[in-house]
Amino acid sequence: MSSVFKALSDPTRRKVLEMLRKGPKPAGELAxxxxxxxxxxxxxxAVLRDAGLVETxxxxxxxxxxxxxxxxxxxxxGFAKTFGWERKDDERQxxxxxxxxxxxxx
Amino acid sequence: MSSVFKALSDPTRRKVLEMLRKGPKPAGELAxxxxxxxxxxxxxxAVLRDAGLVETxxxxxxxxxxxxxxxxxxxxxGFAKTFGWERKDDERQxxxxxxxxxxxxx
DNA sequence: GACTCATTTCGACAATTAGCTAAACGTCTA
DNA sequence: TAGACGTTTAGCTAATTGTCGAAATGAGTC
Numbered sequence: 001m002s003s004v005f006k007a008l009s010d011p012t013r014r015k016v017l018e019m020l021r022k023g024p025k026p027a028g029e030l031a032x033x034x035x036x037x038x039x040x041x042x043x044x045x046a047v048l049r050d051a052g053l054v055e056t057x058x059x060x061x062x063x064x065x066x067x068x069x070x071x072x073x074x075x076x077x078g079f080a081k082t083f084g085w086e087r088k089d090d091e092r093q094x095x096x097x098x099x100x101x102x103x104x105x106x
Numbered sequence: 107m108s109s110v111f112k113a114l115s116d117p118t119r120r121k122v123l124e125m126l127r128k129g130p131k132p133a134g135e136l137a138x139x140x141x142x143x144x145x146x147x148x149x150x151x152a153v154l155r156d157a158g159l160v161e162t163x164x165x166x167x168x169x170x171x172x173x174x175x176x177x178x179x180x181x182x183x184g185f186a187k188t189f190g191w192e193r194k195d196d197e198r199q200x201x202x203x204x205x206x207x208x209x210x211x212x
Numbered sequence: 213g214a215c216t217c218a219t220t221t222c223g224a225c226a227a228t229t230a231g232c233t234a235a236a237c238g239t240c241t242a
Numbered sequence: 243t244a245g246a247c248g249t250t251t252a253g254c255t256a257a258t259t260g261t262c263g264a265a266a267t268g269a270g271t272c
Contacts, residue, residue, distance in 0.1 A: 002117050009115040010230085011108050014185070021189055027248060040231055042249055061240050061247045072189065079114075080182055080193075082124055083175070087186075087193045116260090133219060146261055148220055153259095167218050167269055 004075035007051040012036070013044050017053060020067035027063045110181035113157040118142070119150050123159060126173035133169045 007013050016030055031041040045065070048054045052071045057064045077087050113119050122136055137147040151171065154160045158177045163170045183193050 002115070005111065005115040005120070008185075009108070009111045012230095014111070018188055028246095031248090036230085037232060038248075039233085039250080043230080046249085058239080063248060069189070073191070076182060076186055076191075079120070083127055083178065085179070085182075085193055087191055118260095134217095137219090142260085143262060144219070145221080145263080149260075152220090164269080167216090169219060 001075055001078065003051040004053060004071065005079075007047050007053055008075075010044070010047075013048055016044065016048065016065075017067060017072065020054065020065055024057070024064045024066045026059070027065060030065060107181055107184070109157040110159060110177065111185075113153050113159055116150065116153075118147075119154055122150065122154065122171075123173060123178065126160065126171060130163070130170045130172045132165075133171060136171060 008017075012034055015034070019025060019030060019033060027041075027045065030045075031038055034041060045054070049056065053068055054065050055068055057066060077085075080087070114123075118140055121140070125131060125136060125139065133147070133151060136151075137144050140147060151160070154171075155162065159174055160171045161174055163172060183191075186193070
């Protein structure tokens with residue numbers, strides 16, 4: 001839980017997650033969206049991976065990143081619940097993706 | 107927004123917010139709940155204040171900390187909204203406090 | 213004013229973080 | 243094998259963080 005919030009505390013990493021919301025993306029494409037070096041981005045990816053917020057899949061030469069919605073969900077709403085907030089049940093916004101594409105559990 | 111997530115990234119500070127959820131508390135009482143020095147706790151309070159998550163009120167010798175629910179709410183659900191999540195409208199859990207006590211806007 | 217209590221500020225320190233370049237290392241494709 | 247893609251390591255800054263003890267401040271009390 002702490003690792004998730006730690007991961008979310010950096011704007012670059014939050015933006016990566018937001019990009020991933022629209023669907024899985026290769027590392028290079030994500031990296032190109034930010035004005036930092038590849039090693040720096042790779043470090044950000046590692047933080048997200050360690051927090052369980054993303055998972056990787058190798059597709060040929062590239063490494064594809066998948067957002068793990070459930071982990072983000074659990075951290076955010078798990079914490080929110082402590083404050084008496086609840087989210088709408090089954091009111092997840094249609095993302096334009098199939099449910100399997102959304103989380104892409106392997 | 108970044109400052110809120112930064113504030114939330116520390117377990118001590120998250121617990122402080124949780125303690126404050128039950129109502130305003132003096133700095134000393136909050137500090138006593140953690141195995142760190144007073145100056146350290148004061149630094150944590152400063153982070154929470156800078157993020158707007160808490161506000162202070164002087165009451166005699168002591169400084170009373172109030173949770174700013176709305177700020178926490180906005181950050182958490184503002185971010186969640188980016189991912190297509192919504193919270194139940196007006197389904198805030200009864201806290202046993204009056205609405206004015208909950209946020210305690212001055 | 214002096215004293216006490218509560219809290220913050222002040223230095224200091226070690227650890228962590230984000231960033232860089234350069235180089236090395238896998239893994240796949242051509 | 244050579245290139246492309248991405249990660250990792252090394253070595254280096256600079257800034258931030260969490261922590262402390264000691265001192266300073268603020269507000270009430272004697």
